[in-house]
Amino acid sequence: MNLRLLYSIISVLFATVAYAQISFSNIPVQVGIDIPCGNTYLGNGITFFDYDNDGWDDITMATSSGDPIHFLKNIGGFFVNQNMNIELPNDHQSRQINWVDIDNDGDNDLFITSDTHGNSLFENLGNMVMQDITAASGMLPEVFPYYGASWGDYNNDSYLDVFISVRDIDIPSILYKNNGNGTFTLANSEAGLLDDGMMSFCSAFLDYDNDGDQDIYVSNDKEAYRNLMYKNNGDGTFTEVGQETGTDLLIDAMSVTVDDLNSDGWLDIYVTNDGTEDSALLINNGNGTFSDLSSSYGTVDDIIGWGAIFVDADNDTDLDLYVSGETDASFPQYLSSAFYENMGNNSFQLNNTAVPNDISESYSNAIGDLDNDGYTDFVVNNINHPNISFWKNSTPQTNNWLKVKLVGTVSNRNGVGSFIEISINGQKQYGYTLIGEGYLSQNSATEFFGLGSKDTIDYVRVNWLSGIEDVIYNVSANQTLNIVEGSALSINESNLGQFFYYPNPVSDILTLNSALDTIKEVTIFNMLGQQVMQLQPNALTSKLDMSNLQTGTYFVRVTSNNVIETTRVVKQ
Numbered sequence: 238m239n240l241r242l243l244y245s246i247i248s249v250l251f252a253t254v255a256y257a258q259i260s261f262s263n264i265p266v267q268v269g270i271d272i273p274c275g276n277t278y279l280g281n282g283i284t285f286f287d288y289d290n291d292g293w294d295d296i297t298m299a300t301s302s303g304d305p306i307h308f309l310k311n312i313g314g315f316f317v318n319q320n321m322n323i324e325l326p327n328d329h330q331s332r333q334i335n336w337v338d339i340d341n342d343g344d345n346d347l348f349i350t351s352d353t354h355g356n357s358l359f360e361n362l363g364n365m366v367m368q369d370i371t372a373a374s375g376m377l378p379e380v381f382p383y384y385g386a387s388w389g390d391y392n393n394d395s396y397l398d399v400f401i402s403v404r405d406i407d408i409p410s411i412l413y414k415n416n417g418n419g420t421f422t423l424a425n426s427e428a429g430l431l432d433d434g435m436m437s438f439c440s441a442f443l444d445y446d447n448d449g450d451q452d453i454y455v456s457n458d459k460e461a462y463r464n465l466m467y468k469n470n471g472d473g474t475f476t477e478v479g480q481e482t483g484t485d486l487l488i489d490a491m492s493v494t495v496d497d498l499n500s501d502g503w504l505d506i507y508v509t510n511d512g513t514e515d516s517a518l519l520i521n522n523g524n525g526t527f528s529d530l531s532s533s534y535g536t537v538d539d540i541i542g543w544g545a546i547f548v549d550a551d552n553d554t555d556l557d558l559y560v561s562g563e564t565d566a567s568f569p570q571y572l573s574s575a576f577y578e579n580m581g582n583n584s585f586q587l588n589n590t591a592v593p594n595d596i597s598e599s600y601s602n603a604i605g606d607l608d609n610d611g612y613t614d615f616v617v618n619n620i621n622h623p624n625i626s627f628w629k630n631s632t633p634q635t636n637n638w639l640k641v642k643l644v645g646t647v648s649n650r651n652g653v654g655s656f657i658e659i660s661i662n663g664q665k666q667y668g669y670t671l672i673g674e675g676y677l678s679q680n681s682a683t684e685f686f687g688l689g690s691k692d693t694i695d696y697v698r699v700n701w702l703s704g705i706e707d708v709i710y711n712v713s714a715n716q717t718l719n720i721v722e723g724s725a726l727s728i729n730e731s732n733l734g735q736f737f738y739y740p741n742p743v744s745d746i747l748t749l750n751s752a753l754d755t756i757k758e759v760t761i762f763n764m765l766g767q768q769v770m771q772l773q774p775n776a777l778t779s780k781l782d783m784s785n786l787q788t789g790t791y792f793v794r795v796t797s798n799n800v801i802e803t804t805r806v807v808k809q
Contacts, residue, residue, distance in 0.1 A: 258551060258632060258633065259550045259551050259557070259576075259578060259588060259591040259632050260590075260591055260631045260632055261550075261591055261592050261614075261615075261628040261629060261630055261631060261632075262628070262629045262631045263592075263593075263594070263595070263626050263627065263628055263629075264627055264629050265624045265625055265626060265627040266624065268314065268315055268316055268607060268627055268629070269309070269315045269316040269317060270296070270309060270316050270624065270625060270627055271624060272298065272307055272318075272624060272625060273622070273623055273624065274301075274618065274619045274620050274621065274622045274623075274624065274625060275300055275301025275302070275303075275304050275620065276301060276620050276621050277300075277301040277302070277330060277620060279384075279600065280543065280599070280600025280601055280618065280620055280676075280677065281298070281299035281300055281301060281330075281331060281332065281600070281601065281618050281620075281677065282299040282331070282332055282333040282334055282385075282601045282618065282676075282677025282678055282679075283296065283297070283298055283299065283334075283601045283602065283603050283616055283617070283618040283625070283677070283678055284296065284297040284298075284299075284334045284335070284336065284603055284678065284679040285603035285604060285605030285614075285615070285616050285678075285679070285680060285681055286336050286345075286603075286605070286679050286680070286681060286682055287311075287605075287681070287682055287683075288308070288336045288345050288347075288365075289310070289345075289365050290343075290344065290345065292609070292717075293311035293312070293313070293314075293609065294311055294605030294606055294607070294681050294683075295308070295309060295310050295311045295316075296309040296311070296316060296605075296616055297309070297334045297336070297679075298334075298618060298625065299331035299332060299333065299334050299349075299601075299618070299677065300330075300331060301330055301620075302328045302329070302330040302353060303327060303328055305323075305325075306321075306323060306325070306331055306334065306349070308320075308321045308323075311607070313608075314607050314608035314609075321347075321365065321367055322367065323347070323359065323367060324369065325349075325354070325357065326354055328353065328354075329351060329353060329354050330351055330352065330353040330354070331349050331350070331351050332350045332351060332352055332383060332384050332385070332677055333349070333350045333384065333385050333386050333439075333673065333677040333678070333679075334347070334348070334349050334350075334679065335347070335348040335349075335386055335388060335399075335672055335673050335679055336348075336672075336679065337388050337397055337399075337651060337672050337673075338397070338649070338650040338651050339358075339360075339396070339397060339415060339419065340360070340396075340417070340418075340419060341395065341396065341645075341649060341650040342650070343650060344361040344363060344365075345361055345651075346358070346359060346360050346361045347359040347361070347367060348386060348399070350383040350384060350385070350386050350401060351380075351383060352380075352381070352382045352383050352384065352404075353380065354380060355377075355378060355379065355380040355381070355383070356371070356376055356383055356386075356401065357369065357371050358370055358371045358374045358376065359371075360419060370419055373419070373420065374419065374420055374421055375413075375416070375420040375421045375422060375423075376413060376421055377411070377423065381403050381405060381408050382403055382404045382405050382408075383401055383402070383403060384402045384403070384404050384437070384438050384439060384677065385401075385402040385437075385438055385439030385440060385493075385673065385676070385677055386399055386400070386401045386402070386673050387399070387400050387439070387440045387441050387442055387453075387493075387671070387672065387673035387674065388400075388442065388651075388653060388671075388672040388673050389442025389451040389453070389653055389654055389671075389672075390415075390442075390451060390648070390649050390653065390654055390702055391412075391414075391428070391442070391450070391451050391453070391469055391473075391475075392414065392473045393450060393702060393703070393789065393790055394415075394417070394789060395417075395645075395647060395648060395649055395703070395788065395789060396415035396416075396417045396649060397415055397649045397651065397653060397672070398412065398413060398414050398415045398421075398424070399412075399413050399415070399421070399673075400412050400413075400440050400442070400453055400455075401413070402437035402438055402439050402440055402455065402456075403434070403437055404436050404437060404438060404458060405434045405436065406434045406436060407434040408434045409425065409430065409431065409432050409433060409434055409435065410430075410435065410437045410440070410455065411423065411425060412424045412425050412428055412430055412453075414428075427473065427474070428473060428474055428475055429470075429474040429475050429476065430467065430475060430477075431465070431477060435455070435457045435462045435465065436457050436458040436459050436461075436462050437455050437456065437457050437458070437462075438456050438457070438458050438490065438491050438492075438676065439455075439456050439491070439492060439493050439673075439674075439675070439676055439677065440453055440454060440455040440456065440493055440673075441453070441454055441493040441494075441495050441506075441671055441673070441674050442653070442654065442671065443495050443504050443506075443669065443671070444504065444654065444656075444669075445466070445468075445482070445503075445504055445506075445521060445525075445527075446468070446525055447502070447503065448469075448471070449702075449704065449805070450469040450471050450702075451469055451654050451702070452466065452467055452468050452469045452475070453465075453466075453467040453469075453475065454466050454467075454484065454493055454495075454506060455467070455493070456490035456491060456492060456493050456508055457490055458489055458490065458491070459489060460487050460488060460489065463479055463480075463485040463486065463487050464479060464484060464485055464486040464487075464488075464490050464508065465477055465479050465485070466478050466479045466482050466484045466485070468482075481525070481526070482525060482526050482527055483519070483526045483527045483528060483529075484506070484519055484527050486508060486517050486519075486529075488508070488510045488511075488514055488517065489510055489511035489513075490508050490509070490510065490517075491508070491509040491510070491511075491542065491543050491544075491676050492507065492508060492509045492542070492543065492544055492545045492675050492676040493506060493508060493674065493675070494506065494507040494508075494509075494545040494546065494547060494674060494675050495507075495669065495671060495674060496547040496556060496668075496669065497666075497667040497668075497669065498518075498520070498547065498556055499520065499583060500555075500664075500665055500666050500667060501521075501523065502523075502658075502665070502667055503521035503522075503523045504521055504669055505518070505519060505520050505521050505527075506519040506521075506527070507519070507536075507545050507547070507558065509542030509543055509544075509545055509560060509676070510542060511541050511542075512539055512540055512541040512542070512571055515531050515532070515536075515537045516531060516536065516537075516540075516542050516545075516560070517529045517531055518530055518531040518534050518536050520534075530583075533583070533584075534583055534584060534585055535577070535584050535585040535586065535587075536558060536575075536577050536585050538572055538575055538587055539570060539571050539572060540560060540562045540571055540572040540573075540574070540575050541562055541563040541564055541571055542560045542561070542562060542563075542575070543560075543561050543562070543563060543599070543600040543601065543676045544560070544561040544599070544600055544601045544602040544603075544617070544675050544676035544677070544678055545558065545559065545560045545561070545602070545675060545676070546558070546559050546602055546603065546604050546615060546675060546678075546680070548604050548613045548615065548685075549613065549685060549686070549687035550578075550591065550612075550613065550630065550632055551632045551636060551687070552611070552612065552636035552637065552638045552687030552688060552689070553636055553687055553689055554664070554666065554687050554688065554689045555579040555581060555687070556579055557576065557577060557578050557579045557585075558575075558576075558577040558579070558585065559574070559575070559576050559577075559592070559602065559615065560574060560575040560576075560577075561574055561599040561600060561601070561602050561617055561676075562574045562575065562598075562599065563598055563599075563600070564598065565596050565597060565598050566596040572589070573595060573596040573597070573598075573599075574589065574592060574595045574596075574599065575587060575589065576588050576589050576591045576592050576595075578591070592628060595626070597617070597619040597622045597626060598619060598620050598621055598622065599617045599618065599619045599620070599626065600618060600619075600620070600676060600677065601617070601618045601675070601676050601677045601678045602615055602616065602617045602618070602675065602676075602678060603615060603616055603675065603678040603679060603680050603681075604680045604681055604685070605680065605681040605683075606640070606681060606683065606685070607627075607629060609717070610630075610634065611634075611637075611638035611639075611640060611685075611715060612630040612632060612634060612638070613630055613685050614627070614628060614629050614630050615628050616628070636687055636688065636689050636690065637687075637688040637689065637690065637691060637692055637714035637715055638685065638686065638687055638688055638714065638715060639659065639685075639686045639688060639694060639697075639712065639714060639715075639716065639718060640683045640684065640685055640686070640716070640717040640718065641657050641668065641683065641684045641686070641697065641699075641717075641718050641720060642682060642683045642684075642717060642718070642719045642720070643655055643657075643670060643682075643684075643699065643701075643720055643722070644719065644720070644721045644722065645701065645702075645703075645722045646721060646722040646723055646809075647701070647703040647705055647722055647723065647742065647788060647789070647790075647807055647808075647809055648701045648702045648703040648705070648722055649702070651670070651672060651682065652670050652699075652701065652722070653670050653671060653672050653702070654669075654670065654701075654702035655669070655670045655699055655700060655701050655702060656668070656669055656699070656700040657669070657670070657684055657697065657698070657699050658697070658698040658699075658700070659686055659694050659696070659697050659698075659712075660694070660695045660696055660698075661688065661691045661693075661694055661695055662691075662695070666686055668684035668685075668686065670682075670684065683717065688714050691714065692713065692714045692715075693711060693712065693713060693714065694711075694712040694713075694714065695710065695711070696708055696709065696710045696711075696712070697709045697712050697718060697720070699720055699722075701722050703722070703789070703790050703807050704790045704805045704806075704807050705722055705723055705742055705807050707720055707722065707723065707724060707725040708725060709725045723742055723809070736749055736750065736751050736756070736795050736802060737749070737750045737751075738750070738793070738804065738806070741806050741807060742806075742807035742808065742809045743783055743806060743807070743808060743809065744784070744808075744809045745782065745783065745784040746780050746781065746782055746783070746784075747780070747781040747783055747793070747806060748778065748779075748780050748781075749778065749779040749780075749781065749793075749795060750777065750778050751777050751778070751795075751797060753797075754777075754797040754798055754800065755775055755776060755777060755797060755798065756774050756775070756776060756777065756778075756779050756795060756796070756797055757773065757774075757775060757796050757797055757798065758771065758772070758773050758795075758796040759771070759772045759773075759774065759779055759781060759793065759794070759795055759796070760793075760794045760796075761781070761783075761786075761791050761792070761793050761794075761806075762791065762792045762794070763789070763791055763792075769786060769791070770783075770786070781793075783806075783808050786808050787808070788808050788809055789807075789808055790805060790806070790807055790808075791805070791806050791807075791808060792804070792805055792806075793805075793806050
């Protein structure tokens with residue numbers, strides 16, 4: 238018998254005795270879902286996201302050729318198949334579905350990738366009235382093998398851009414820059430992306446080096462194509478640094494699942510593989526490099542893995558891991574799925590008793606909260622199966638929780654690219670906001686935090702992509718905390734070495750004070766490094782009129798006789 242398979246069986250038996258507390262129940266019909274799954278090669282995506290902003294996570298189901306996209310509206314914990322009047326060709330096959338506010342108007346627009354009919358973009362005109370703006374969007378009309386789409390603001394202009402993965406040996410993946418007016422510009426060349434086809438499945442925008450801008454990690458299928466890490470240079474361009482960072486995996490890579498697994502303030506990445514080799518668990522070393530620690534963490538079982546999600550299933554303050562598998566029970570050499578329970582101390586234990594009889598052929602999965610009870614549920618899109626899987630969290634609710642929902646004002650409206658930090662008696666957890674992660678999926682817009690037995694959080698800190706920092710103190714457990722950017726600024730006056738400046742964010746006048754030395758020169762640069770203002774006050778106090786500058790983030794460089802210091806200031 239395969240030794241790894243034997244280890245998996247022993248792990249399951251051990252989990253039955255010691256780790257049976259976590260449990261999920263597969264109840265799609267009971268919550269209103271009865272939709273046969275098609276037979277799409279390499280699967281269809283799924284989204285568990287509150288598309289109409291009513292406070293309940295809805296499901297959007299990508300489907301195979303000939304089947305309509307299903308919009309499942311969550312009405313108090315029960316799903317109803319909703320007609321969105323979305324017109325697509327009858328033989329349209331969808332891969333990934335994203336709900337994303339492309340114009341920062343407060344409602345979610347709809348983006349669909351397809352490898353049979355190209356991509357589609359629908360603008361939400363309000364009250365979920367959708368208008369097809371694909372033809373006017375500036376996106377290429379050609380039909381390529383489009384798969385995953387991920388959204389981020391790589392140039393920090395407050396509008397979400399999109400990276401679309403193309404699974405082809407000749408056609409490169411595509412980066413579109415959002416122009417802020419409902420149109421997009423192909424940005425591959427100006428951004429410095431590679432122009433080779435890489436058989437890409439999916440990607441994620443993330444800030445792997447904590448420098449305040451968003452990088453891009455790309456998973457590529459087949460061992461001939463290394464995974465890519467595009468480092469954001471902060472000037473609208475990228476440099477590919479896969480080899481330098483240790484992330485240039487040479488495997489059949491499928492997913493890009495991002496979270497701070499070990500709560501050290503640095504984002505980690507999980508990448509699934511085809512079963513011939515282990516999936517990769519890339520732990521961030523905090524110095525610009527990653528190490529694959531899948532073996533030491535214990536996430537190395539035989540599975541042809543596709544979609545993967547991190548989830549604190551029992552709200553005990555650490556993240557567990559669920560992986561969907563391509564095979565059913567007729568292939569005993571492979572697990573059909575894998576649920577890894579986090580045992581603490583950077584170790585996992587396979588505990589498939591948490592998801593009993595999970596033997597469907599599945600590819601994409603996503604997390605959300607069916608009934609707003611604070612215990613995370615998840616949904617899985619299968620193929621060749623009578624229904625999708627809806628895994629309701631049936632774990633005994635003995636632990637507390639917090640959910641955080643962000644609304645950007647200076648940053649993008651969805652709050653994508655924000656770090657959320659919570660602290661309880663010095664123990665910290667971190668969340669990071671993404672759209673279009675995993676394999677062809679989109680998770681809830683709400684970030685979930687398990688609190689264990691604690692009923693009060695010392696503080697919740699949000700570091701927005703704009704540079705604004707909000708802090709809320711003494712937060713009670715078991716609630717959804719809605720945070721609007723700039724509503725709880727941590728400070729109004731900041732210390733820049735020997736200088737003080739206020740207010741930040743600023744609407745009109747930024748005041749600089751120096752108690753020690755005359756301010757000789759003040760220079761302001763935008764995020765592209767371009768000089769937009771310069772003053773030579775020769776005084777202890779300088780007032781900068783920023784009222785004519787566009788909203789966004791700027792760098793202010795202050796020069797005195799003996800000191801040069803630079804800080805980041807947000808213009809509202």
